[in-house]
Amino acid sequence: MRLDIVSIFPEYFAPLDVSLIGKARERGTLDVRIHQLRDWTHDVHKTVDDTPYGGGPGMVMKPEVWGEAIDAIIAEGPAVGGVGAPAATPRIIVPTPSGRPFTQEIAQELAAEPWLLFACGRYEGIDSRVMREYGARMRVDELSIGDYVLAGGEVAVLVMVEAIGRLLPGVLGNVHSAVDDSFAPGAMRNLLEGPVYTKPPVWRGHEVPEVLLSGHHGKIARWRRDEALRRTVANRPELAAAIDPETLDKHDRKL
Numbered sequence: 001m002r003l004d005i006v007s008i009f010p011e012y013f014a015p016l017d018v019s020l021i022g023k024a025r026e027r028g029t030l031d032v033r034i035h036q037l038r039d040w041t042h043d044v045h046k047t048v049d050d051t052p053y054g055g056g057p058g059m060v061m062k063p064e065v066w067g068e069a070i071d072a073i074i075a076e077g078p079a080v081g082g083v084g085a086p087a088a089t090p091r092i093i094v095p096t097p098s099g100r101p102f103t104q105e106i107a108q109e110l111a112a113e114p115w116l117l118f119a120c121g122r123y124e125g126i127d128s129r130v131m132r133e134y135g136a137r138m139r140v141d142e143l144s145i146g147d148y149v150l151a152g153g154e155v156a157v158l159v160m161v162e163a164i165g166r167l168l169p170g171v172l173g174n175v176h177s178a179v180d181d182s183f184a185p186g187a188m189r190n191l192l193e194g195p196v197y198t199k200p201p202v203w204r205g206h207e208v209p210e211v212l213l214s215g216h217h218g219k220i221a222r223w224r225r226d227e228a229l230r231r232t233v234a235n236r237p238e239l240a241a242a243i244d245p246e247t248l249d250k251h252d253r254k255l
C-alpha cells in the first residue's frame with residue numbers, strides 16, 4: 001500500500017518511523033510519503049490560507065495550492081499493492097470534524113486499498129471546492145475520528161494510519177489479534193475487550209482471576225466473553241444494545 005500525506009506540519013508524522021508502521025515501511029509493506037503543502041506555493045510567504053467568504057472567524061485553506069499538490073502527487077502514480085489491479089488514482093481521505101465517523105469497519109475497507117492520499121488541513125478547514133474537484137473523478141472520504149475538536153487533521157491521520165496499518169498482512173505479529181479486535185465485524189462486533197492479566201499471579205495482594213490459571217480453555221473463553229459483555233454494558237450501553245444475541249449464541253457454541 002502507498003500512503004501519501006500532505007500537511008503544513010510534516011514533522012507531526014515522525015511517529016510513523018517507529019514501531020509497527022516503521023517496521024512495515026522498512027519491509028516495504030507500506031510506502032509512506034510525507035509532503036509539505038507549502039512546496040506548492042509561489043509567493044515569498046508560502047501562503048496557504050485566506051479569509052473565509054461570507055465572513056466568520058479564522059482562515060480557510062486556499063484551493064489552488066491543494067489542487068497543485070494533489071495533481072502533482074497523482075502524476076507520480078500509479079500505485080501497486082493492496083488487493084486488485086494497480087491504482088491510477090488514490091482514494092483521498094480528508095479528516096474533518098464534520099466527517100463520517102471513522103470506524104474499525106472503515107479501517108478494514110481502507111486497508112484493502114492500494115493507494116490512499118490523506119489531505120491534512122488546518123485553520124477552519126480546506127476550501128470545499130477541493131473535495132468537489134477530486135470527488136468527480138475518484139473516491140473522496142471526509143472522515144472524523146471522534147466528537148471533539150482538534151486543531152487540524154494531523155493527529156486524526158496518525159490515528160487512521162495506525163488503525164489501517166495494523167490490519168495489513170504481516171504488520172501484526174499475531175495474525176489473530178486483528179480478528180479478535182473489538183469493533184471488528186463478526187463474533188466480537190460491538191463487544192469491548194475484557195480485562196487482561198500477566199505474571200505475577202499475585203501483585204500487591206491483587207490476585208489474577210482463578211479461572212485464568214485453570215487451564216480450562218472452555219471456562220476461560222466463557223469468562224472472557226462474560227467480562228467483555230459486562231464491560232460493554234457498563235462503558236458502552238449503546239453497543240451492548242446492538243449486540244445480536246444470535247452472534248453471542250454462536251460465540252458460546254464455540255466455547
Ligand SMILES: N#Cc1c(N)n[nH]c1-c1ccc2c(Cl)cn(Cc3cccnc3)c2c1
Binds near residue numbers: 147148149150
Ligand atoms: N478528523 C477529525 C477531527 C476531529 N475528530 N476533531 N477535529 C478534527 C479536525 C480535522 C481536520 C481539521 C482541519 Cl482541516 C481544521 N481543523 C480545526 C477545526 C476547528 C474547528 C472547526 N473546524 C476545524 C480540523 C479538525
